[in-house]
Amino acid sequence: MMGRQTGGQDQLFYAFNLEDHIPSNHLLRGINRFLDLSDLRRHLSEFYSHTGRPSIDPELMVRMLVIGYCFGIRSERRLCEEVHLNLAYRWFCQLGLEDKVPDHSTFSKNRHGRFRQSKTFRHVFETVLRRCMSEGLVGGEGFAVDASIIKADANRARSITPGEVRDWSHGDGPSRAVREYLAALEEQKPAEDDTPQAGPPNAASRTISLTDPQSQYTAAPGGPAFFAYSTNYLIDTQHGVILDVQATPAHRTAEVESTKVMVERVEQRFDLTPARLIGDMAYGAAPMLAWMVEDKGIEPHVPVWDKTQRKDDSFSISDFQWNEQADEYRCPQGHALRNERRAFKKARSHVTKADTIIYRASQSDCAACPMKSRCCPSTPMRKIARSIHEAARDVAREIAKTDAYKQSRKDRKKVEMLFAHLKRILKLDRLRLRGLSGAQDEFLLAATAQNLRRMAKRLVPGNATAGLMPA
Numbered sequence: 001m002m003g004r005q006t007g008g009q010d011q012l013f014y015a016f017n018l019e020d021h022i023p024s025n026h027l028l029r030g031i032n033r034f035l036d037l038s039d040l041r042r043h044l045s046e047f048y049s050h051t052g053r054p055s056i057d058p059e060l061m062v063r064m065l066v067i068g069y070c071f072g073i074r075s076e077r078r079l080c081e082e083v084h085l086n087l088a089y090r091w092f093c094q095l096g097l098e099d100k101v102p103d104h105s106t107f108s109k110n111r112h113g114r115f116r117q118s119k120t121f122r123h124v125f126e127t128v129l130r131r132c133m134s135e136g137l138v139g140g141e142g143f144a145v146d147a148s149i150i151k152a153d154a155n156r157a158r159s160i161t162p163g164e165v166r167d168w169s170h171g172d173g174p175s176r177a178v179r180e181y182l183a184a185l186e187e188q189k190p191a192e193d194d195t196p197q198a199g200p201p202n203a204a205s206r207t208i209s210l211t212d213p214q215s216q217y218t219a220a221p222g223g224p225a226f227f228a229y230s231t232n233y234l235i236d237t238q239h240g241v242i243l244d245v246q247a248t249p250a251h252r253t254a255e256v257e258s259t260k261v262m263v264e265r266v267e268q269r270f271d272l273t274p275a276r277l278i279g280d281m282a283y284g285a286a287p288m289l290a291w292m293v294e295d296k297g298i299e300p301h302v303p304v305w306d307k308t309q310r311k312d313d314s315f316s317i318s319d320f321q322w323n324e325q326a327d328e329y330r331c332p333q334g335h336a337l338r339n340e341r342r343a344f345k346k347a348r349s350h351v352t353k354a355d356t357i358i359y360r361a362s363q364s365d366c367a368a369c370p371m372k373s374r375c376c377p378s379t380p381m382r383k384i385a386r387s388i389h390e391a392a393r394d395v396a397r398e399i400a401k402t403d404a405y406k407q408s409r410k411d412r413k414k415v416e417m418l419f420a421h422l423k424r425i426l427k428l429d430r431l432r433l434r435g436l437s438g439a440q441d442e443f444l445l446a447a448t449a450q451n452l453r454r455m456a457k458r459l460v461p462g463n464a465t466a467g468l469m470p471a
């Protein structure tokens with residue numbers, strides 16, 4: 001017999017407990033267990049007035065944003081609708097069935113206002129990271145670093161080309177992103193603490209977006225160029241926990257420099273210095289290796305950026321023997337290459353603008369040499385440019401021969417997997433907020449969400465494969 005639905009929606013009173021309707025293995029239950037925002041009100045207290053109408057609870061807004069970044073709901077308007085309709089989201093936000101959900105415009109006001117001034121997202125990220133540490137998910141031995149490019153919310157059609165002059169004050173006045181750009185141009189000072197790193201690159205020599213001038217015009221992954229920022233992750237390789245995150249323009253130099261900021265910040269805030277730092281060849285330039293080896297005492301598990309190896313059968317630098325005591329190279333014929341062939345009255349450093357020292361063979365030795373055609377066919381004598389950081393490069397070369405280095409190559413994939421997860425699952429392949437500060441806010445929230453998900457999946461039994469997604 002065909003059944004018919006009985007009952008209706010006109011019942012006045014319900015016995016309803018939200019708690020009973022959230023599955024025990026729901027991802028949000030695990031996340032809720034590890035998200036402690038009890039200190040948030042104290043952190044924000046000086047940014048709220050003591051009089052006037054009570055604001056929306058900041059903890060509610062942060063919880064909603066955590067949902068948004070955990071489940072890839074990037075639109076604030078849609079996030080408010082989802083929290084209104086989804087029971088699990090209501091439960092996580094500690095809202096009752098009849099409680100009102102904040103309006104989407106409230107988010108913009110707080111995100112760009114007091115949350116940014118008070119560095120709330122950094123505070124939440126570090127609170128979650130401390131919990132990861134107390135749960136034993138951070139080993140503190142091996143760190144890995146990498147960067148990933150994320151598209152900015154800027155259309156390449158609205159841009160000016162190098163050399164074009166722009167009056168930024170025209171129209172209704174500059175937007176927030178433009179004001180930030182102009183302020184950064186004004187200051188041109190190095191970033192400190194949580195201020196996103198790297199000011200705008202030379203404005204006269206690059207294509208600039210009119211909507212988000214701090215973004216970088218890049219064609220890094222191939223295909224048509226676009227405006228973008230980079231998210232830089234420093235992770236602990238034991239469980240892939242993100243230790244720090246830094247927004248930079250999508251520019252190799254800024255990405256590499258951000259490593260120093262992140263390593264030093266983790267050292268200051270958490271008293272953690274890695275024994276080894278793992279990265280790809282972008283981090284293997286001589287000054288970076290020198291910083292790791294000489295300044296920080298960190299083992300560089302990084303391929304050396306080395307363009308000296310010749311591809312034809314002519315002699316490369318590796319065919320010459322270095323003698324540290326004598327401060328000279330010996331060529332395959334046994335002759336010396338020195339940086340000084342005569343005594344100068346005034347001592348000279350011999351360091352070039354490229355931070356190298358040039359070692360030269362004797363012209364008479366080379367002229368009579370049977371191997372000249374393989375060594376220096378087009379110059380009177382052989383020259384070798386030795387980096388002033390060559391000792392650090394040698395340390396990295398030696399490490400690259402070890403088994404530990406082979407393991408490090410595998411561990412480095414953990415940071416790449418986090419970027420893949422960021423783009424495919426959390427759907428952060430394009431930013432919604434503009435400016436370097438907007439990028440920093442988004443990257444911090446996304447990294448917080450990734451660490452929370454990691455704890456929920458690693459530490460809550462039954463959550464490893466679970467994780468209900470929003471409808």
Ligand code: SF4
Pocket residue numbers: 331332333334335361365366367369370371372375376381382
């Ligand atoms: S060409 Fe000069 S530097 Fe090269 S092997 Fe001969 S002597 Fe040595």
